[in-house]
Amino acid sequence: MVSFLLFSSIVLQPRIALASTAVVNPNQVYSYKVMQRDIEKLAALYPDLISYESLGQTAYGRDLWAVRLGRGPSVLSLNGSHHAREWMTTSVLMKMLDTYASAYYSNEKIGSYNVRSLLDSVSLWIVPMVNPDGVTLSQQGTAGLSASLASTLKKYNGNSNNFSRWKANMQGLDLNRQYPANWSTIKNAAPYPSYHNYKGTRPAQAPEVQMMMDFTRKVDPEITISYHSSGEIIFWNFNTLSGNLARDKKLAVDLHNLTGYSLVQPEKNPSGGGYKDWFIQEFKRPGFTIEIARYAGEGSVPLSEFNRIWSENKEVGLYSAKQSYDLWIGKQKVQYIQKTMSLLAGTELYFKIGAKESIAAVPPQEIKVIASKGDWYQVSTQQGNGWIHPVPGVLAAVETIAKTADLKVKTTLYKYPDAFAPKVSFLNPQTVQVKGKWGDWLLVSSGSGMWWMNGKGIEIKDPVVEEVEPSPEPTEAVAAPEQTPAATEELSEPAAPAAPVAP
Numbered sequence: 001m002v003s004f005l006l007f008s009s010i011v012l013q014p015r016i017a018l019a020s021t022a023v024v025n026p027n028q029v030y031s032y033k034v035m036q037r038d039i040e041k042l043a044a045l046y047p048d049l050i051s052y053e054s055l056g057q058t059a060y061g062r063d064l065w066a067v068r069l070g071r072g073p074s075v076l077s078l079n080g081s082h083h084a085r086e087w088m089t090t091s092v093l094m095k096m097l098d099t100y101a102s103a104y105y106s107n108e109k110i111g112s113y114n115v116r117s118l119l120d121s122v123s124l125w126i127v128p129m130v131n132p133d134g135v136t137l138s139q140q141g142t143a144g145l146s147a148s149l150a151s152t153l154k155k156y157n158g159n160s161n162n163f164s165r166w167k168a169n170m171q172g173l174d175l176n177r178q179y180p181a182n183w184s185t186i187k188n189a190a191p192y193p194s195y196h197n198y199k200g201t202r203p204a205q206a207p208e209v210q211m212m213m214d215f216t217r218k219v220d221p222e223i224t225i226s227y228h229s230s231g232e233i234i235f236w237n238f239n240t241l242s243g244n245l246a247r248d249k250k251l252a253v254d255l256h257n258l259t260g261y262s263l264v265q266p267e268k269n270p271s272g273g274g275y276k277d278w279f280i281q282e283f284k285r286p287g288f289t290i291e292i293a294r295y296a297g298e299g300s301v302p303l304s305e306f307n308r309i310w311s312e313n314k315e316v317g318l319y320s321a322k323q324s325y326d327l328w329i330g331k332q333k334v335q336y337i338q339k340t341m342s343l344l345a346g347t348e349l350y351f352k353i354g355a356k357e358s359i360a361a362v363p364p365q366e367i368k369v370i371a372s373k374g375d376w377y378q379v380s381t382q383q384g385n386g387w388i389h390p391v392p393g394v395l396a397a398v399e400t401i402a403k404t405a406d407l408k409v410k411t412t413l414y415k416y417p418d419a420f421a422p423k424v425s426f427l428n429p430q431t432v433q434v435k436g437k438w439g440d441w442l443l444v445s446s447g448s449g450m451w452w453m454n455g456k457g458i459e460i461k462d463p464v465v466e467e468v469e470p471s472p473e474p475t476e477a478v479a480a481p482e483q484t485p486a487a488t489e490e491l492s493e494p495a496a497p498a499a500p501v502a503p
Helices: 005-009 032-045 088-106 115-121 132-140 147-156 207-219 242-259 275-283 303-313 316-330 485-492
Strands: 050-057 063-070 074-080 122-127 223-229 233-235 287-292 335-343 347-349 360-362 365-373 376-381 384-388 399-406 411-414 423-427 431-438 441-446 449-454
Touching (some): 032 050, 050 207, 063 088, 063 207, 074 088, 074 207, 074 316, 088 223, 088 287, 088 316, 115 122, 115 316, 122 207, 122 316, 223 275, 223 316, 242 316, 275 287, 287 303, 347 384, 360 376, 423 441
Parallel strands (some): 074 122, 223 287
Antiparallel strands (some): 365 376, 376 384, 399 431, 431 441, 441 449
């Protein structure tokens, strides 16, 4: 196995990437097209932290976008704009994405939260706009629609041209009355397709709801938050099991303390059909509906309210991410490994998982990994035994190889195999010796030692062995020179690697 002890003696500069300006501008009517554009910009600006995917398309051909922020194995899920006129909730979630990603890249705190450390352990899966058809109708009215469809929608709207009050999707289905949670007994239901309160003829009739249910099962979150407006209240209970009441109530109280919003008292026979209701019922985990803003009646929240709403909700995603991680790690099982691995950067050693104080600082070395629980590892090191919680890329089972790679462009070298590891140096286009491999990452030999580069898309191959031409046959007039064993070793033995020096 390759030795990595040389890392401990070299001074490195940390990697810092700063976004020059914010991407998301919430001080506007935040439309579906603006959201799509901002998602693409954020993914391009923060490529190692943000990714996105379509969950499918609505009845009118709009993609339902889900965005992942973070790199951790535990999951918090948030969504907004189930109801069309409540599109400011999309602005809040997009502002979260922008703000949290910027803080991660610049390694800055938000409040008391170490954003980078938190998002290394947790992934936020966010669906910023569950109802893109309805939002577009609420914001733009029937402009651009066929006369027939415009007439139908106006009928659903009580023959009113005021589509700013629209809550449903463009099929007249209220998406937050469509989930299979006490669906048959939903109260105050409209009898036919409408701008609000129509629950449909069966649960999950709307494609948006089907997609949200499939997506939630796929990402398997520990906690969900569904943003709505308005009223400055928090729903946190839906026939919650008695064994979960204390847990969920504590989280709800903490969210109340963060936002100032009032908690809604549990009802004996609650009207269901909501996303939060379905999640609590199916997953038996904490789910919340947060209603932002002062009551706005049958209309959208004024843009002038956003700054205050943001200040109330800025830390909600981070707090909920931390709680999601705690719930996730608490239910993980210990997996026994018994394997020697490479610790590629210094980390702290703890007596137990989640301990506040470390018992030793562990420098880079080969360590014996005894077991894992979630993203914690029980290890035996030169400094003693205990648990470590390494950042991505620091603990690796490195495959030792002897290959070469032709670099076509200037390539960054890192201290360990992770995009957020400290940068060491750069290599100009050249052929390099590849000494190790871990995932897509390659350990290469350079003039200053052995460092890591992202090998995605780079072909590695066997080194070229140069053929040595045989010496000419000696003639009778000239005797063949005698070749000593030492001379043979000098020809065949590879050159020793250069001694490491500080870059």
